[in-house]
Amino acid sequence: MAEIVDGCTDADSVPKPPWRPRKETYIAHLATTTDSVRLVSAADKLHNARAILTDYLEHGDDVWSRFNGGRDEILWYYRALVFAFRQCDASSLTNELDRTATYLEQLVEVRSAGPSAT
Numbered sequence: 001m002a003e004i005v006d007g008c009t010d011a012d013s014v015p016k017p018p019w020r021p022r023k024e025t026y027i028a029h030l031a032t033t034t035d036s037v038r039l040v041s042a043a044d045k046l047h048n049a050r051a052i053l054t055d056y057l058e059h060g061d062d063v064w065s066r067f068n069g070g071r072d073e074i075l076w077y078y079r080a081l082v083f084a085f086r087q088c089d090a091s092s093l094t095n096e097l098d099r100t101a102t103y104l105e106q107l108v109e110v111r112s113a114g115p116s117a118t
Contacts, residue, residue: 003034003036003037004034004036004037004040007029007033007034007036007037007040007041008037008040008041008044010022010023010025010026019068019069019073020069020073023069023073023077023080027077027080027081027084028084030081030084030085030087030088031084031087031088035088035089038085038088038089039091039093041085042085042091042093042094042097043093045078045081045097046093046096046097046100049078049097049100049101049104050100052074052104053100053103053104053107056104056107056108057107060111061111071108075101075104075105075108078097078100078101078104079101079105081097081101082094082097082098082101085097086098
């Protein structure tokens with residue numbers, strides 16, 4: 001169990017490394033870890049993406065202020081996670097993460113375009 005928790009952690013140093021390099025390292029790590037770590041990671045990332053989506057629907061762009069990476073970096077991260085998980089397998093969790101990330105990307109695009117886009 002501790003191996004899975006460790007495998008799902010992007011950094012345990014204090015202070016944590018900068019956001020983007022830390023996430024890039026985590027994504028690269030997914031290709032070399034166990035199926036169990038990837039399964040738990042995918043479930044965790046899906047849960048997080050759904051929470052972001054729910055909060056975005058309720059609070060709009062204010063949700064991005066909660067993240068060190070900001071909107072574009074968060075969208076990049078979830079798209080990169082989908083790609084990384086798909087490199088290892090195409091599970092239903094990965095498919096659902098893809099659908100959730102795509103929906104969030106589409107909402108952000110429409111809202112960013114302004115009222116004429118709706």
